[in-house]
Amino acid sequence: MTEEKIPDYKKDKKRVDGRKMDELRPISIKVGVLPNADGSAYLEWGQNKVYAAVHGPREALPKHTQNPYKAVVKVNYRMTTFSVPERKQPRPNRRDMEISKVLGEALDKVIFTEQFPNTEISVYVEVIDSNAGSRVACLTAASCALANAGIPMRDLVAATGIGKAFGELIVDLDKNEEDAPDAVDIPFGIMPNSGEIVLLQMDGLLTKEEWDKLVPMGMKACADVYAVQKKALQEKFSLSEVSEKNVEAVIEAKPKQDKEAKAKTDAKTEKKDSKAKKVRK
Amino acid sequence: MKRVVIPGEMVSDQRKRLGGNVFVSNGKIYSKVLGISDESDEKASVIPLEGKYFPQAEDVVIGVVSRVVFAGYGVNINSFTESFIPKSAMREDLRIGDLVSSKISYVNELREAELGFPRKMFGGDVIEVTPVRTPRLIGKNGSMLELLKQGTGCDIVVGKNGRVWARNGNIDLLRKVVMFINDNSYKSNLTNSVEAFFKAEGIQINIAPKGEKKVAEESEVLDAGSEESEVLGGAESEELN
Numbered sequence: 001m002t003e004e005k006i007p008d009y010k011k012d013k014k015r016v017d018g019r020k021m022d023e024l025r026p027i028s029i030k031v032g033v034l035p036n037a038d039g040s041a042y043l044e045w046g047q048n049k050v051y052a053a054v055h056g057p058r059e060a061l062p063k064h065t066q067n068p069y070k071a072v073v074k075v076n077y078r079m080t081t082f083s084v085p086e087r088k089q090p091r092p093n094r095r096d097m098e099i100s101k102v103l104g105e106a107l108d109k110v111i112f113t114e115q116f117p118n119t120e121i122s123v124y125v126e127v128i129d130s131n132a133g134s135r136v137a138c139l140t141a142a143s144c145a146l147a148n149a150g151i152p153m154r155d156l157v158a159a160t161g162i163g164k165a166f167g168e169l170i171v172d173l174d175k176n177e178e179d180a181p182d183a184v185d186i187p188f189g190i191m192p193n194s195g196e197i198v199l200l201q202m203d204g205l206l207t208k209e210e211w212d213k214l215v216p217m218g219m220k221a222c223a224d225v226y227a228v229q230k231k232a233l234q235e236k237f238s239l240s241e242v243s244e245k246n247v248e249a250v251i252e253a254k255p256k257q258d259k260e261a262k263a264k265t266d267a268k269t270e271k272k273d274s275k276a277k278k279v280r281k
Numbered sequence: 282m283k284r285v286v287i288p289g290e291m292v293s294d295q296r297k298r299l300g301g302n303v304f305v306s307n308g309k310i311y312s313k314v315l316g317i318s319d320e321s322d323e324k325a326s327v328i329p330l331e332g333k334y335f336p337q338a339e340d341v342v343i344g345v346v347s348r349v350v351f352a353g354y355g356v357n358i359n360s361f362t363e364s365f366i367p368k369s370a371m372r373e374d375l376r377i378g379d380l381v382s383s384k385i386s387y388v389n390e391l392r393e394a395e396l397g398f399p400r401k402m403f404g405g406d407v408i409e410v411t412p413v414r415t416p417r418l419i420g421k422n423g424s425m426l427e428l429l430k431q432g433t434g435c436d437i438v439v440g441k442n443g444r445v446w447a448r449n450g451n452i453d454l455l456r457k458v459v460m461f462i463n464d465n466s467y468k469s470n471l472t473n474s475v476e477a478f479f480k481a482e483g484i485q486i487n488i489a490p491k492g493e494k495k496v497a498e499e500s501e502v503l504d505a506g507s508e509e510s511e512v513l514g515g516a517e518s519e520e521l522n
Contacts, residue, residue, distance in 0.1 A: 059361060059363075112313065116361065118391055152313035153289065154288070154311075156287065191289065192289070229287075230287055234287065237467050
């Protein structure tokens with residue numbers, strides 16, 4: 001077996017996938033994708049694909065989980081079995097539970113939970129496909145879904161991975177970089193308007209100088225994520241006037257379909273009726 | 282100028298009277314929800330575009346009986362908690378699935394609503410809409426509601442909890458128009474375009490001139506509700522400071 005050449009970012013000035021050091025993978029978000037949820041979002045972040053659904057605020061059950069002073073934010077982070085190269089056991093493992101907990105705490109910070117005593121706000125995030133940084137992708141999607149559900153919030157949460165790989169400080173690590181020998185991976189989530197940090201974990205070691213350089217990079221990257229979130233939430237609503245044609249087009253298009261469908265069903269029922277009559281005869 | 286704001290987006294950086302769905306941080310006013318901010322000189326407020334029903338006193342709501350016990354009935358009013366109607370308040374017996382219209386008399390600190398003047402609703406259909414968009418179904422001084430009543434010939438009760446009850450008349454047409462209003466609630470010129478639609482369909486509309494007290498009680502409820510929300514919003518933001 002031939003050893004793969006280990007990249008050196010200091011020398012290459014470019015990452016393995018051609019990105020700059022402070023460049024994110026392409027992100028796209030769509031909100032309101034799941035009709036049965038109160039709010040939902042679908043996010044693609046590079047290879048990561050994530051669905052987030054919000055239910056509630058609703059009565060927290062079992063009753064002993066209720067808090068008479070505030071709403072309980074429950075996050076359910078799960079990975080589908082096919083989201084990773086080796087099949088993931090569907091049973092929630094230590095990692096799933098840990099991520100659910102930290103995401104819940106991050107979202108709890110931004111929601112006005114005190115407005116909803118005795119209730120629970122359930123957030124279900126499902127990872128369909130993953131390539132490092134799925135928890136920050138989930139947090140980003142979840143905050144969009146919460147806004148889509150109309151839940152009062154102080155701010156959105158924008159998150160990204162920051163860290164170090166192959167000798168250089170970088171933003172939004174992918175799987176290659178996460179597995180680098182000197183890798184440092186920091187999931188980093190902030191409230192973009194106030195700059196408060198709501199999610200911070202770290203895997204690896206950094207010097208103080210590196211840390212001081214890295215945090216502003218993360219803030220800048222999160223601002224980019226926030227711009228995408230904002231656009232996704234706003235694009236559904238354009239403040240135009242309703243034109244008369246608009247109304248007629250929408251309302252009249254439906255009856256035609258209905259009429260056709262009705263005609264079909266009427267025909268069917270008539271047939272059935274006639275059959276039934278025959279049987280009776 | 283009207284614009285769409287997202288949670289945490291600044292509505293105004295000046296001192297203003299606080300309307301609904303805004304909060305104050307460091308002397309600046311921010312939006313709490315995804316909604317439309319309509320800036321005026323003296324007041325900052327946001328009209329929400331999405332959201333669940335938030336019970337408030339004086340709201341007319343349409344409930345569905347979900348539970349029958351010895352002393353009364355549990356009623357789902359589309360809120361966070363179930364409300365209760367004692368048997369002594371009702372003349373008729375209720376069964377699970379029956380519809381009840383009622384005015385909320387009191388909401389406690391746990392957002393539990395007490396229902397006053399419950400009335401059983403006989404027959405009719407229920408159309409479910411997004412609760413925060415029901416004001417658009419009523420319109421200014423009840424203009425849209427009056428239009429819908431005349432255009433479809435239905436008896437209509439708009440519950441602020443996102444349930445529209447209708448009986449008699451052309452309910453299929455009503456359902457389509459209501460869903461259209463629900464989907465376009467954030468746009469302007471709605472009432473005129475719906476009126477034009479009814480006219481194009483060949484339905485006679487003669488709306489009483491605005492200001493005349495011909496409209497049903499629901500419109501008064503809307504006004505009361507909006508005032509209530511102002512008071513509430515102010516109180517909440519003061520707590521935050």
